[in-house]
Amino acid sequence: MNSITQNLCFVRHLGSFCACYLIPEFQRAVLDSLRQPLETGVVDVARANAHVTFPARVQLVAAMNPCRCGHLGDPALACSRAPRCAADYQSKVSGPLLDRIDLHVDVDPVSAADLGLPPPAEGSAEVAARVAAARAIQTARLAGTKMRSNADLSGEMLELHATPDEPGRKLLLQAAEAMRLSARGYTRMLRVARTIADMSGNEGIGRIHVAEALSYRRVAPRA
DSSP: OOTTSOEEEEEOTTOSOEEOOBGGGSOHHHHHTTHHHHHHSEEEEEOSSOEEEEEOOOEEEEEEOSSSSSOTTOTTTSOTTTTHHHHHHHTTSOHHHHHTOOEEEEEOOOOHHHHTSOOOSSOHHHHHHHHHHHHHHHHHHTTTSSOOSGGGOOHHHHHHHHOOOHHHHHHHHHHHHHTTOOHHHHHHHHHHHHHHHHHTTOSSOOHHHHHHHHHTOOOOOOO
């Protein structure tokens, strides 16, 4: 991944393993084969004489440039096919696969001036401590169940622990209609909002947590 070009990073929410790839460089059929493992956490391999299931509870981190040349949005460097080239390139990642990825983050290019800036006020150790505190909250909340984190919430447990307050619920319903969220996307937004609330130390999920969760959602591009 070129660090000086804009990239789109896709993060599978709160799993246990991480890998990073330039995702559009794979064939679309190969990428779509990830849909079931990401949804169920297992891989089924069926052969004539055997049917084997392997655990596949992972955290997927993938990246891609906004277009093939990586300079979309830069009038001095972008190719003459923009923005069509971006739609063609990004559409290699299908909507159903994109729907299974919880966090979609735009990463701006790093300029030479950026490299000379002072380090951020909050370093990696401080962020790690906040993450550990949020995971401890989830462990305590889910004690006595087979669930490990907010990513496992579903059904009654999702409704019990991840229902936002009334302003948050109205915002999520409005966004679901405007963004054409699927049922899968809707529940994933609830889980992400629950985690954002945990990261900020809030017991309840408010409108601000729902809004941040929605900001990480991307509508699949059309070629």
